[in-house]
Amino acid sequence: MKLSSLLLHQLFLFISLLFPGFFPLVQSSYHDYSDALSKSILFFEGQRSGFLPQDQRIGWRANSGLSDGWMYNTDLTGGYYDAGDNVKFGFPMAFTTTMLAWSVIDFGDLMPPNELRNALVAIRWSTDYLLKTVSQPNRIFVQVGDPNLDHNCWERPEDMDTARTVYAVDAPNPASEVAGETAAALAASSMAFRSVDPAYAETLLRNAVQVFKFADNFRGAYSDNSNIRDGACPFYCDFSGYQDELLWGAAWLRRASQDNSYLSYIENNGKTLGADDNINEFGWDNKHAGLNVLVSKEVLEGNMYSLQSYKASADSFMCTLIPDSSSSHIEYTPGGLIYKPGGSNLQHATTISFLLLVYANYLDRTSQTVNCGNVMFAPVSLRMQAKKQVDYILGDNPMGLSYMVGYSNYFPQRIHHRGSSLPSVKDHPEFIACKEGSIYFNSTNPNPNILVGAIVGGPGEDDAYGDDRADFRKTEPTTYINAPFVGVLAYFAANPNPS
Numbered sequence: 001m002k003l004s005s006l007l008l009h010q011l012f013l014f015i016s017l018l019f020p021g022f023f024p025l026v027q028s029s030y031h032d033y034s035d036a037l038s039k040s041i042l043f044f045e046g047q048r049s050g051f052l053p054q055d056q057r058i059g060w061r062a063n064s065g066l067s068d069g070w071m072y073n074t075d076l077t078g079g080y081y082d083a084g085d086n087v088k089f090g091f092p093m094a095f096t097t098t099m100l101a102w103s104v105i106d107f108g109d110l111m112p113p114n115e116l117r118n119a120l121v122a123i124r125w126s127t128d129y130l131l132k133t134v135s136q137p138n139r140i141f142v143q144v145g146d147p148n149l150d151h152n153c154w155e156r157p158e159d160m161d162t163a164r165t166v167y168a169v170d171a172p173n174p175a176s177e178v179a180g181e182t183a184a185a186l187a188a189s190s191m192a193f194r195s196v197d198p199a200y201a202e203t204l205l206r207n208a209v210q211v212f213k214f215a216d217n218f219r220g221a222y223s224d225n226s227n228i229r230d231g232a233c234p235f236y237c238d239f240s241g242y243q244d245e246l247l248w249g250a251a252w253l254r255r256a257s258q259d260n261s262y263l264s265y266i267e268n269n270g271k272t273l274g275a276d277d278n279i280n281e282f283g284w285d286n287k288h289a290g291l292n293v294l295v296s297k298e299v300l301e302g303n304m305y306s307l308q309s310y311k312a313s314a315d316s317f318m319c320t321l322i323p324d325s326s327s328s329h330i331e332y333t334p335g336g337l338i339y340k341p342g343g344s345n346l347q348h349a350t351t352i353s354f355l356l357l358v359y360a361n362y363l364d365r366t367s368q369t370v371n372c373g374n375v376m377f378a379p380v381s382l383r384m385q386a387k388k389q390v391d392y393i394l395g396d397n398p399m400g401l402s403y404m405v406g407y408s409n410y411f412p413q414r415i416h417h418r419g420s421s422l423p424s425v426k427d428h429p430e431f432i433a434c435k436e437g438s439i440y441f442n443s444t445n446p447n448p449n450i451l452v453g454a455i456v457g458g459p460g461e462d463d464a465y466g467d468d469r470a471d472f473r474k475t476e477p478t479t480y481i482n483a484p485f486v487g488v489l490a491y492f493a494a495n496p497n498p499s
Contacts, residue, residue: 031394033496036407037115037489043405043453043482044122046419049088049157050078050129060424060449064157068144071166074136076144079129082236083478084417086157087145090133091222091236094181095284096479097126098252099354101188103487106358108192110494119486120192127189127204130182134211138171142178142222147235154418154437158425161434167231174220175228177238180245181287183212187249187256205256212249219246240286243273248287251294266295267306279313280320280330282351284480289317293355293362300366318359319372321352321385326373335398335463336388343473346403346458347481349389354484356386357491383498390488393455398463405477406452413446414469416476420451421469441469455481 045058049065064086069076080096082089100123108116133141149162169175186208193201221238223229229237247266254262270276275291282289295310319325323332331339340348360379363369369376395402395410402408405415415421422432422440427448447469454477459465465474492498 031391031396031492031496033390033489033493034112036394036404037111037486037493038118039404039406039453040455040482040485040489041115041118041122041453043451043455043477044080044125044479046451046454047080047082047479048078048125049081049086058452060426061419062158062425064160065144065164068164069132069141069166071164072141072168074132074141076129076132076141076166078125078132079144080126080479081157082480084415084420084472084476085147085150086155086160086162086418087147087150087235088129088143089147089232089236090130090140090142091178091181091232091238092284092478092480093126094130094178094185096483097123097130097185098181098188099351099480099483100126100486101185101192102358103354103484103490104192105188106361107487107490110490115490120196122486123189123192124200127186130185131203131207134179134182134207134214138214139168140175140179140182140211140214141166141168142175142228143167143231147231153434154422154441155434156419156422156425156432156437158419159432165231167228169222169225169228171214172218173225174218174242175222175225176215176219176242177245178222179211179215180242180249183208183215183249184245184252186211187252191256208249208253208256212253215242215249216246236284238285240278240281241274244275244278244287244291247273247275248291248294251291255294255297263298263304266310270309275310276313280317282355283347289314289355290351292317293359296359297362300362300368314359315370315372318356318370318377318382321356322370322372322377322381325375325377331461333459333461333463335392337392337397337459337463338389339461341461344457344476344478344481345460346393346455347478349393349458350455350481350483350485350488353386353389353488356382357488360386380499383495386488387492387498390485390492393458393485397459399459399465401465403456403458403465405454405456406450412456412465412467412475414444414467414475415447415451415454415456416469416472417447417451417454420447420449420454422448424449443469451477453482455485457481 146163146165186204190201190204221242223232223237250262250265279288292310292314296314298304299311319327338349360382364379402411457474
């Protein structure tokens with residue numbers, strides 16, 4: 001690249017930051033959704049913990065966390081680091097897995113065969129670990145790694161020497177949200193694997209049934225346990241209550257098994273477990289909007305009118321997303337990005353885009369529309385809303401920046417991610433201790449290792465983004481930002497101009 005063009009782009013970004021409305025929204029006439037899909041899946045290989053396989057494609061990573069579980073004399077190797085740190089948090093990992101599996105269930109037939117295979121590999125890397133976490137009767141392992149000690153270091157996962165504390169919940173102590181989400185993840189994944197590995201799918205479903213019993217029989221939040229609270233909070237506390245995960249887990253078990261007992265559960269427990277509460281949220285903590293969309297499939301395609309209240313909530317949620325709807329009240333940035341306060345904002349854009357596309361498909365198959373007061377919206381309206389979010393993330397935004405690392409020519413260079421920002425063990429085999437990594441954290445140089453496919457937290461409510469490693473709310477990627485985007489990109493790779 002010529003220096004002059006780089007300087008021009010940096011000047012453009014600088015003026016955009018100072019005056020967000022100075023330039024019109026950058027519009028791209030073309031996005032390579034297939035390339036973005038490949039990269040969104042590849043990202044997960046950079047988050048792997050454990051023994052890495054020979055076909056590992058992100059070459060700057062190496063084995064890590066090989067003694068995980070030793071405190072309980074059990075094997076807890078594998079799984080994913082949630083973000084830019086080196087901790088394995090079970091709650092968001094299970095949600096990540098559920099969303100990867102749902103991506104394959106609803107959009108896998110649109111994926112090229114090699115990418116479908118890669119997506120299944122990404123799911124299995126997590127489900128193999130999740131199976132280990134529920135392998136002992138009446139116990140669930142919810143976390144590995146002390147986040148307070150880990151976050152005090154800037155250290156490669158391969159060099160980790162902080163305490164690999166294992167956090168376990170034993171019955172009758174509760175862990176309903178983690179167990180419920182793990183049940184959802186295993187049940188959804190059983191559907192993803194059913195046609196390619198039926199024996200593994202059966203193992204997943206059998207374990208999903210058992211862990212859901214743990215969630216339902218011993219009700220309560222895992223972060224209410226005194227031995228868990230200091231490790232889980234404030235990072236992945238259960239802020240929205242555990243009740244939604246019980247309904248969510250049951251809904252996935254119903255879809256995976258077609259067992260009527262789970263249908264009865266979501267029919268009979270909706271009111272008592274707050275199915276009508278906080279219906280406009282969806283993410284690692286709050287499952288309500290996703291639950292309502294998932295259950296609506298039975299109403300729309302199976303005429304299961306006893307579940308009509310879930311569909312009514314799904315319709316209501318969709319109406320809040322469409323600007324032309326009289327009930328629209330979701331916040332957008334001036335550039336058109338869905339915005340919710342709290343940081344790591346792109347997690348909302350990717351999960352909501354996913355639900356828009358899934359619901360549009362359910363409506364389409366039954367020739368139905370969304371009724372928003374006195375206006376009816378066809379499925380294409382939902383798809384166009386999702387496309388605006390996707391294109392914004394990929395570069396159609398006031399910054400002219402792709403928020404997916406490695407996609408297009410302009411993307412974040414200084415993401416908040418230990419492995420990406422420190423020299424790789426291949427280039428620098430010598431040990432880098434806890435505080436020795438600080439010089440790399442504080443450096444203004446671009447990260448030496450490109451975490452291809454990572455979607456960062458994203459811009460603020462004014463569309464501004466500073467490429468600052470210390471600003472973790474904007475520059476840190478997470479697995480649960482990427483997971484729903486896999487399904488979204490699979491749809492647009494096959495349908496770049498939705499109808």
